[in-house]
Structures are given as C-alpha cells and as structure tokens.
Amino acid sequence: MGRREIPIKKIASTVTLQTTYTKRRDGILKKANELPVLCDADVGLLMFSPTGRLTKFSSCGSIEDMFLRYIDQHDEYQGSVENEERLCRSLKHSKYEEEMLEMIAKKEALERKLLELNKQHDEAEEKMSFYQPKVENINTIGEANMCQQHLDGAIQRVEKLKEQLLVKVSESTIQEINELQAVDIMSTKFSTEDSAGCKRKRNPSINSPEETNSPTLALNY
Structure with missing residues (x-):
C-alpha cells in the first residue's frame, strides 16, 4: 500500500500541529545542511514556530551576514526592500550585538574555568601543607x-x-622457584636417560637380555 497523502490545510489539534512542525522543521534543517555540502551553495534559513520560537540557520557566517549580502545585491536580484537603510543598520547592530554576546559568553566561560582551576590549586596546596607541615x-x-x-x-x-x-x-618468586625446579627435574631425567643409553652402547649384552638368557644346546660324546 502506498503512503496516504495528507491534505495541506491547517491542523486543528495543537499537539499534532506542534509534532508536525517539529518533524518538518528537522527535515528542512537537514536539507539546508546538506545543500551547501553537495552544491557549494550558501543557505540562510529563518523559521518561527507556532509558539513564536525562532530557528535560524546559516551555512556561512551569521544569518545577519546573509541578509546584509541580500541587501547588497543588485536591484534585479534583490527585489523591492522597504526602509533598506534602516534595515541595514538594524542588521549590522544585531550582528555586532550577537558577536559581543558570544565574546562575553566566552569570557565568562574562561573566568569560570579560571576560578575552578584556582580552587583546585588551593585545595591541592592545602592538602600538600598537611603532608609537609610548617x-x-x-x-x-x-x-x-x-x-x-x-x-x-x-x-x-x-x-x-x-x-x-x-x-x-x-x-613471583615462588613461581620462579617452581619453574627452576621443573627445569632441574627435566634436566636430571634427560641426563639419566643419556647415561643409560651410553652403557647399552658399550655393552651390547645389556641391550639384549634375551640373547644372554637364551637356552643353549650341548652335545656330549
């Protein structure tokens, strides 16, 4: 069975509306992320949820940069923009404000990290003072x-x-001793076998006891 086509009209249920918006927003953001990679395009995106929550995306720089770039385009590409100068000033102010907020956030993060490091340093010195007390x-x-x-x-x-x-x-020492004892036992065993073999070579009668004990025939005249 094919997928049922959903009629394009406003969704009455608030829960369904929010769920649909979230899913489709994520799909649009995914496509917006893929398009610059696949086609080397510059993409800017702005969305406001039904509750007024802002979602923005820019593949190069900030979204303000994208709008300023749009305003700087020639008239045939730009179209009509009302209060262009005021909009341009507002965008630049917003861009600088966002950059300042980012710098302030980084500064505050570094200060928090520095305070944490100083605290760890003081705690380490306090502990060391107990081990090397004055x-x-x-x-x-x-x-x-x-x-x-x-x-x-x-x-x-x-x-x-x-x-x-x-x-x-x-x-470890016990294990080494056991290994040495095992080696000594094997060496003694091989030495005994080698000694017995040498004796058998020097005295063949030892090597063949059957011949020594075999019966003999005596003829008396």
Whole structure:
C-alpha cells in the first residue's frame, strides 16, 4: 500500500500541529545542511514556530551576514526592500550585538574555568601543607591533630601498598622457584636417560637380555 497523502490545510489539534512542525522543521534543517555540502551553495534559513520560537540557520557566517549580502545585491536580484537603510543598520547592530554576546559568553566561560582551576590549586596546596607541615605555622591543638591524622592516614596507605607489593613479589618468586625446579627435574631425567643409553652402547649384552638368557644346546660324546 502506498503512503496516504495528507491534505495541506491547517491542523486543528495543537499537539499534532506542534509534532508536525517539529518533524518538518528537522527535515528542512537537514536539507539546508546538506545543500551547501553537495552544491557549494550558501543557505540562510529563518523559521518561527507556532509558539513564536525562532530557528535560524546559516551555512556561512551569521544569518545577519546573509541578509546584509541580500541587501547588497543588485536591484534585479534583490527585489523591492522597504526602509533598506534602516534595515541595514538594524542588521549590522544585531550582528555586532550577537558577536559581543558570544565574546562575553566566552569570557565568562574562561573566568569560570579560571576560578575552578584556582580552587583546585588551593585545595591541592592545602592538602600538600598537611603532608609537609610548617610546624611554626601550627598554632592550635586542632591544627596539630588534623596534620597528624593526615600523616597517619598517608602512612597507613603506604604500608598497605607495601604489603600488596610484597605479596606480588613473593608470588613471583615462588613461581620462579617452581619453574627452576621443573627445569632441574627435566634436566636430571634427560641426563639419566643419556647415561643409560651410553652403557647399552658399550655393552651390547645389556641391550639384549634375551640373547644372554637364551637356552643353549650341548652335545656330549
């Protein structure tokens, strides 16, 4: 069965209307993204949702740049534009305002990152001060106890790590000893077999016991 054709008329249901707008908006934005890549075209797009929410897209620069480019076109391509000078000033102001907002946002983001780094630096210095305390700067029993707790905790962690390393070393040593013992056993076995083979070569009677014990026929006259 083919797809049912949807009549082009205003949708009565608010929920269906919003859903349809969202789906078709996403489809239009996808095509607008693909067209500059496929055809090396410059695309500008403006859409307002039924609730007044703005969606804009520009493949090169800002959407204000696209409108300024449109205004700068010759009359045969541009068409009639009312209050062109006022519109041009408004677009330029909007463009500069958007650029300033972007710069302010970047500046604020950098400031937040710098504050976070300074905070991490201060916390690291505070922790280091407990491991390398300056005794002359300790003025209260509470500060002394805090430094002692940090040092005790560090010592316990080091001792635990030391025990784990010793266990690993012991397991590795035992494994090496077992491997050496296995090699020694194999070497002893091969040496015994080689010695027995040499004896059989020097004394053939040892190599063939059947001949030594075979019955003999004696003739007496």
